[in-house]
Amino acid sequence: xxxxxxxxxxxxxxxxxxxxxxxxxxxxxxxxxxxxxxxxxxxxxxxxxxxxxxxxxxxxxxxxxxxxxxxxxxxxxxxxxxxxxxxxxxxxxxxxxxxxxxxxxxxxxxxxxxxxxxxxxxxxxxxxxxxxxxxxxxxxxxxxxxxxxxxxxxxxxxxxxxxxxxxxxxxxxxxxxxxxxxxxxxxxxxxxxxxxxxxxxxxxxxxxxxxxxxxxxxxxxxxxxxxxxxxxxxxxxxxxxxxxxxxxxxxxxxxxxxxxxxxxxxxxxxxxxxxxxxxxxxxxxxxxxxxxxxxxxxxxxxxxxx
Amino acid sequence: xxxxxxxxxxxxxxxxxxxxxxxxxxxxxxxxxxxxxxxxxxxxxxxxxxxxxxxxxxxxxxxxxxxxxxxxxxxxxxxxxxxxxxxxxxxxxxxxxxxxxxxxxxxxxxxxxxxxxxxxxxxxxxxxxxxxxxxxxxxxxxxxxxxxxxxxxxxxxxxxxxxxxxxxxxxxxxxxxxxxxxxxxxxxxxxxxxxxxxxxxxxxxxxxxxxxxxxxxxxxxxxxxxxxxxxxxxxxxxxxxxxxxxxxxxxxx
Numbered sequence: 387x388x389x390x391x392x393x394x395x396x397x398x399x400x401x402x403x404x405x406x407x408x409x410x411x412x413x414x415x416x417x418x419x420x421x422x423x424x425x426x427x428x429x430x431x432x433x434x435x436x437x438x439x440x441x442x443x444x445x446x447x448x449x450x451x452x453x454x455x456x457x458x459x460x461x462x463x464x465x466x467x468x469x470x471x472x473x474x475x476x477x478x479x480x481x482x483x484x485x486x487x488x489x490x491x492x493x494x495x496x497x498x499x500x501x502x503x504x505x506x507x508x509x510x511x512x513x514x515x516x517x518x519x520x521x522x523x524x525x526x527x528x529x530x531x532x533x534x535x536x537x538x539x540x541x542x543x544x545x546x547x548x549x550x551x552x553x554x555x556x557x558x559x560x561x562x563x564x565x566x567x568x569x570x571x572x573x574x575x576x577x578x579x580x581x582x583x584x585x586x587x588x589x590x591x592x593x594x595x596x597x598x599x600x601x602x603x604x605x606x607x608x609x610x611x612x613x614x615x616x617x618x619x620x621x622x623x624x625x626x627x628x629x630x631x632x633x634x635x636x637x638x639x640x641x642x643x644x645x646x647x648x649x650x651x652x653x654x655x656x657x658x659x660x661x662x663x664x665x666x667x668x669x670x671x672x673x674x675x676x677x678x679x680x681x682x683x684x685x686x687x688x689x690x691x692x
Numbered sequence: 693x694x695x696x697x698x699x700x701x702x703x704x705x706x707x708x709x710x711x712x713x714x715x716x717x718x719x720x721x722x723x724x725x726x727x728x729x730x731x732x733x734x735x736x737x738x739x740x741x742x743x744x745x746x747x748x749x750x751x752x753x754x755x756x757x758x759x760x761x762x763x764x765x766x767x768x769x770x771x772x773x774x775x776x777x778x779x780x781x782x783x784x785x786x787x788x789x790x791x792x793x794x795x796x797x798x799x800x801x802x803x804x805x806x807x808x809x810x811x812x813x814x815x816x817x818x819x820x821x822x823x824x825x826x827x828x829x830x831x832x833x834x835x836x837x838x839x840x841x842x843x844x845x846x847x848x849x850x851x852x853x854x855x856x857x858x859x860x861x862x863x864x865x866x867x868x869x870x871x872x873x874x875x876x877x878x879x880x881x882x883x884x885x886x887x888x889x890x891x892x893x894x895x896x897x898x899x900x901x902x903x904x905x906x907x908x909x910x911x912x913x914x915x916x917x918x919x920x921x922x923x924x925x926x927x928x929x930x931x932x933x934x935x936x937x938x939x940x941x942x943x944x945x
Contacts, residue, residue, distance in 0.1 A: 603790075631790065667787040670751055673771040674781045675801045675845060685800065689791035
């Protein structure tokens with residue numbers, strides 16, 4: 387059912403060697419390839435047939451859901467609307483991701499709109515990897531949208547990674563946090579050549595004692611360009627922090643704009659942003675351990691994007 | 693072991709009116725470091741101690757003269773090549789990374805990834821806490837912690853020549869003694885030629901030879917006792933050159 391190409395893409399975006407255990411939904415070239423549900427995790431196509439609805443029963447603990455998308459059909463632009471209803475007090479890991487293999491001159495793209503409704507006290511880890519490969523010259527586009535709503539005391543940790551090979555990416559992350567909830571986002575993006583990536587983030591801290599930390603790590607090689615915009619809006623007594631670091635190599639360009647908006651007197655918001663080359667003292671240290679300049683650069687970038 | 697021959701490091705100072713003016717930070721040094729000996733380099737701030745150490749490691753380019761290591765001219769070698777030749781360097785202000793742990797640095801320094809061998813290394817450098825291995829070498833580490841990591845990565849290289857630039861900065865009083873003992877043990881057990889830049893008497897005492905640098909030259913070479921008169925002598929205060937013409941300037945040494 388999975389050919390070598392599919393397996394390669396699945397490995398890259400979901401760390402899957404084969405069909406996963408537990409609940410999963412694998413989408414290939416705009417159509418369902420394979421699906422499994424579990425006692426606590428239900429997956430069904432939505433009424434419009436434009437995506438899936440994943441329902442996780444309250445109290446589900448230590449289960450994972452894999453929902454990778456793979457594309458290898460020239461000229462296809464696949465748009466999908468997925469919804470996740472995470473029951474109260476459940477504890478789950480959701481692994482998404484899109485792998486594109488482009489074999490010819492025609493463009494290929496995927497637009498995944500993911501909406502999460504995370505119930506009271508639920509804990510979700512969401513891992514999303516984007517990757518494109520193949521010998522073709524067609525433009526590979528990935529435009530993910532993630533909308534998260536956190537109920538009281540819910541915790542969501544999101545790891546969003548664009549590993550490489552994506553020519554054009556427009557990412558939108560939106561989150562609304564209820565009382566006592568916590569959202570951690572780590573976004574890692576590496577671009578090279580003439581690639582472009584834009585990330586827009588809007589996090590609304592709506593409930594008392596909600597907390598959020600957004601970390602963005604960008605590596606910009608070749609003539610590529612990355613823009614990062616993040617806004618934290620505080621509407622209650624809350625804590626929010628944005629940390630965005632960009633390493634520029636070659637002729638890369640970067641625009642980073644963190645924004646903080648306090649609409650409540652007890653809001654605590656902060657940000658730190660930096661753009662620059664790899665620090666000289668880091669390179670010197672690793673070279674003094676016997677690494678060549680190129681090896682030192684690789685190790686520093688690997689660590690930075692870890 | 694390590695020979696410095698007519699070694700110069702010069703910079704061009706710009707002073708507005710006259711354009712550039714050449715200044716020798718390292719001013720024609722000649723010296724031979726003997727294998728397996730422990731050298732302490734001391735001297736006033738700004739006298740050229742760190743600059744000299746960086747010339748030996750290849751971090752600063754030599755302006756004139758030559759450096760020979762184990763009979764070979766290494767003046768034109770890169771930092772990497774010198775490291776591979778057996779020179780290791782502990783930085784005064786160690787680099788802080790993002791996403792790189794102590795374990796990563798040790799593995800890079802040694803090529804070793806097996807847990808048991810890394811633990812052996814920890815024991816050798818006197819770090820008892822195993823959780824230390826997975827500490828991120830980032831801005832959150834305290835000054836003392838990062839210096840211990842720096843020292844450990846230097847020793848882990850099994851160097852023939854180890855250079856430590858002020859290893860005791862940020863280290864508490866209780867740790868300096870063990871640190872001196874550690875470097876002495878490395879010297880005796882592994883015959884590591886050791887160069888320590890320090891103002892700390894514990895390191896000066898431990899040294900076979902004390903080198904006092906002043907204005908880019910060796911003002912004294914010998915044992916600590918012979919250096920004591922100079923260490924207390926105000927005339928080598930290097931504040932002097934800069935207060936000429938400044939009436940309010942005073943030397944506090």
